[in-house]
Amino acid sequence: MEEKSNVSQTDAVTAEPNHKKVREPRFHIVKRDVTDKKTPYIVRAIAVASAFIICTILTVLLVDTNPFEYIGLMLSGSFGTFRKILNLLQKLAILLCISLALAPAFKMRFWNTGAEGQVLIGGLACAACMICLGGVPDALLIPIMAVAAIVAGAIWAVIPAIFKAHFGTNETLFTLMMNYVAMQLIAYFATIWENPKGSGHIGVILDGRFPKLFGQHYILNIIIVILVTVAMYVYLKYSKQGYEIDVVGQSENTARYIGIDVKKVIIRTMAISGAVCGIAGLLLVGGTDHTITPQTAGGQGFTAIMVTWLAKFNPIYMIMTAFLVVFLETGASEVVSKFSDSLNGSYADILTGIVLFFIIGSEFFLRYQIKMNKKQEEMN
Amino acid sequence: MNMVVLFLQRAIVQGTPLLYGSMGETLTEKSGNLNLGIPGIMYTGGISGVIGAFLYERTLGVGEMPNAFLAIFLPLICALIGSALMSLLYCFLTITLRANQNVTGLAITTFGVGVGNFFGGYLAHFSTDGSTGVSITKVSDVFSTPLPFADNLGWFGTLFFSYGFLVYVGIILAVLMALMLRRTRIGLHLRAVGENPATADAAGISVSAYKYGATVIGGMIAGLGGLYYVVDYMGVWSNDGFGDRGWLAIAIVIFTLWKPDLGILGSFLFGGLYIIYLFIPDLSRSSQELFKMLPYLVTIAVLIFTSVRNKRDSQPPASLGLSYFREER
Numbered sequence: 001m002e003e004k005s006n007v008s009q010t011d012a013v014t015a016e017p018n019h020k021k022v023r024e025p026r027f028h029i030v031k032r033d034v035t036d037k038k039t040p041y042i043v044r045a046i047a048v049a050s051a052f053i054i055c056t057i058l059t060v061l062l063v064d065t066n067p068f069e070y071i072g073l074m075l076s077g078s079f080g081t082f083r084k085i086l087n088l089l090q091k092l093a094i095l096l097c098i099s100l101a102l103a104p105a106f107k108m109r110f111w112n113t114g115a116e117g118q119v120l121i122g123g124l125a126c127a128a129c130m131i132c133l134g135g136v137p138d139a140l141l142i143p144i145m146a147v148a149a150i151v152a153g154a155i156w157a158v159i160p161a162i163f164k165a166h167f168g169t170n171e172t173l174f175t176l177m178m179n180y181v182a183m184q185l186i187a188y189f190a191t192i193w194e195n196p197k198g199s200g201h202i203g204v205i206l207d208g209r210f211p212k213l214f215g216q217h218y219i220l221n222i223i224i225v226i227l228v229t230v231a232m233y234v235y236l237k238y239s240k241q242g243y244e245i246d247v248v249g250q251s252e253n254t255a256r257y258i259g260i261d262v263k264k265v266i267i268r269t270m271a272i273s274g275a276v277c278g279i280a281g282l283l284l285v286g287g288t289d290h291t292i293t294p295q296t297a298g299g300q301g302f303t304a305i306m307v308t309w310l311a312k313f314n315p316i317y318m319i320m321t322a323f324l325v326v327f328l329e330t331g332a333s334e335v336v337s338k339f340s341d342s343l344n345g346s347y348a349d350i351l352t353g354i355v356l357f358f359i360i361g362s363e364f365f366l367r368y369q370i371k372m373n374k375k376q377e378e379m380n
Numbered sequence: 381m382n383m384v385v386l387f388l389q390r391a392i393v394q395g396t397p398l399l400y401g402s403m404g405e406t407l408t409e410k411s412g413n414l415n416l417g418i419p420g421i422m423y424t425g426g427i428s429g430v431i432g433a434f435l436y437e438r439t440l441g442v443g444e445m446p447n448a449f450l451a452i453f454l455p456l457i458c459a460l461i462g463s464a465l466m467s468l469l470y471c472f473l474t475i476t477l478r479a480n481q482n483v484t485g486l487a488i489t490t491f492g493v494g495v496g497n498f499f500g501g502y503l504a505h506f507s508t509d510g511s512t513g514v515s516i517t518k519v520s521d522v523f524s525t526p527l528p529f530a531d532n533l534g535w536f537g538t539l540f541f542s543y544g545f546l547v548y549v550g551i552i553l554a555v556l557m558a559l560m561l562r563r564t565r566i567g568l569h570l571r572a573v574g575e576n577p578a579t580a581d582a583a584g585i586s587v588s589a590y591k592y593g594a595t596v597i598g599g600m601i602a603g604l605g606g607l608y609y610v611v612d613y614m615g616v617w618s619n620d621g622f623g624d625r626g627w628l629a630i631a632i633v634i635f636t637l638w639k640p641d642l643g644i645l646g647s648f649l650f651g652g653l654y655i656i657y658l659f660i661p662d663l664s665r666s667s668q669e670l671f672k673m674l675p676y677l678v679t680i681a682v683l684i685f686t687s688v689r690n691k692r693d694s695q696p697p698a699s700l701g702l703s704y705f706r707e708e709r
Contacts (some may be wrong), residue, residue: 031707094392111482169687172416172482173631177683180624188669199663302486309483310507335447344501346619349494356487357473 077334153278393468419626420492425603463603
C-alpha cells in the first residue's frame, strides 16, 4: 500500500505543469505496512509518559504542590501499605474481570456497551440468593450464588445478541438500554428487600460472604480472576471457537463462506461475555460489597470497554491497561484526600480521561506514518 | 384536564435537553461520525454554563437584580465554548488521527462527566450556605422567564407559552436543521460525506471540513441541552444530576430516523416517559421504580421494530462510525 501511494505521488508531481504554482502540503500521511515488534511499545510508552506529564502540570497548577510530592502521593496511594496494595489488586481484579468479559464480544466487533447491566444483573441474582436462601450453609450457598450470577449475566447478554443475529438490531444502544433496565430492577428490588425498613437500600447481607483466604479478604476474588484470565487467553487464542470469533470479527462474509454459522457464534459469544460479567457481579456482591445498589458497578462496564480495546483484546495486555486505570484511580484518591479543599473524587476521571486520550491518539502513529514532502524547487 | 396539561408541560420541559442532544447528534451522525461522547459533552455544556452564571452572580450585590442580557449571554457563550472544545477534541482524535469513534466517544463521556462533577465540586467550595450543590438562582430566573402573555391565557398559556426561551430556540433550530439537511446544498454535501466520503471527496467536497463542522456545531447544540437542564430547569448544579439523558438523546436519533423535525416529537415523548410515574395515581414506591424503566424499554422496542422492518429510508448514514482515509481502498 505504501508503495502505491509513493507511485501516485510521483505521478502527480510529473503531471503538474511547471508554470502553475500550486501549494503543496508540507507532509503527507501513508499507511504503515508492517511495524516491527518494538515500535508499538515505544509509542505507547511515550504516550503514557506525556499524559503523566500533562497530569502533573495540571495538578501543580490546581493545587499547591510540586511534581515530586505529586508523584510520591500517586505511588503511596497505590502501594503505600499492604492494605493499599491489596485494595489495588482487588479493584484491578474486578475491572480486569469485566474487561475479559468484553474481549470476545469486541473481538467479534459486537459493541457490548451493556457490561454494566450484565454485571449488575449478575450481582442482583447473587444478592437474591444471599437474601432468599439465608439459612443455607455458605459452602452450598456460594456455588448456588455463582451459578445464579453466571446464568443471569448470560441471559442479559443473550437477549440483545439474538436480535442482533436475526435482525441486525443496533447492539450498541440495545445493550446500553439494558443497563438502565437492570439498574431500575435493582432499585425495584431494593424497595422490596430494604433493610432497615423505609431506607430504600438493601443493607449489608450477612449470608453467603466469600471466606477469607490466608487471613485476608479479597484473595478469593483475585484467584478467581487469575483463573478467568488464563481461561480467556486460552479460549481466544487456542480454541476453535476463539478462531471463529476472530473470523466473524474480521469479516462476516468470509465467515459465512468458510461455513461458520455466524448467528450461532454471535449468540454463543455474547452468552460467554455475559456469563463472565456475571462472575464480576458475583465478586462484587458476594466477595466485596455484600450488598447491591444501582451504582455497584460504578461505571466500570464502560471503563472496561476502553481497557479491553486498548489491549487489543489480548488478556495479558489487559492486565497492564487495567492496572494503569486502577493505578490512576487509587493514586488520585490519595492526592484528593491530601488536597481535599480544592480537589474532589472526580479528579480521577479527569486524569483517566487525559491518559486515555493520549493512548487513543497514539494509535495513529502505529498505523500511519507522516512523510515530509520534498520541496518542488529541489525536485526540479 | 389540569393534570393532562401539567403532564404535557412537564414532558416538554423534560424533553428539551433530549431535543438539543438528539439534534446535535443527528447533525454529527449525518457527517458519518457516531459521537458517543454526547453525554459527556452535554455535561460539559452544563457545567460551563454554570461557571459562567456563577461568576456573573458573584459580581452582583445582595438583592441586586441581574442584567437580563448579561445573565443570558455569559452562561450561553460559556456553554458553547465548553462543548465546542470537547467536540474539537473528539474531532481531532477521530478525524485527524482516525481513532476508533466508539472508544473515543466513551472516553469523552468519562472525561466530560468527570469535568462536570469536578468543577461542580470545586465551585461548591465557594458556596456560602455549606451545601454541596452550586446554586445559581438569579440567572436561572432570567433563563426561565416565560413569554409575557403566558399567565392570561389559562391552560393554553401554560401549555404553549410558559417556557424559557431555550425551548423555543430548540424547536426553531430543529425545524431549520431539517430544512437545511433536506433542501440546501450544504445539507446535500453533508449527507454525501456521511453516506460515501470517497465519492464526496472525488466530487470536490472537503470531507474533513464537513466532518469537523458538523461534529463541532452538533456538539455545541447538544451542550445547550446541558445548559437548559442545569441553568433553566434545575437552577442548581448537583453532581451526576444530569443522569443518563445524553444516552437517551442518542437513542432518540435512531428512534426518529435521523430527522431533526421528528426529533421534536420524539424528544417530548421521551420527556413524558421520563416523568410519567409522577402522574399515575396511587403508585407504590416499588412500582414507581418499574415505571422508570419505560423510556429504556420503549427505546429497545423501537430498535427492534425498526430493525425488523428494515426499510431503506430508515437506515443510518452508510459510513457511520468509520474513519475516512483517502488512500484506503
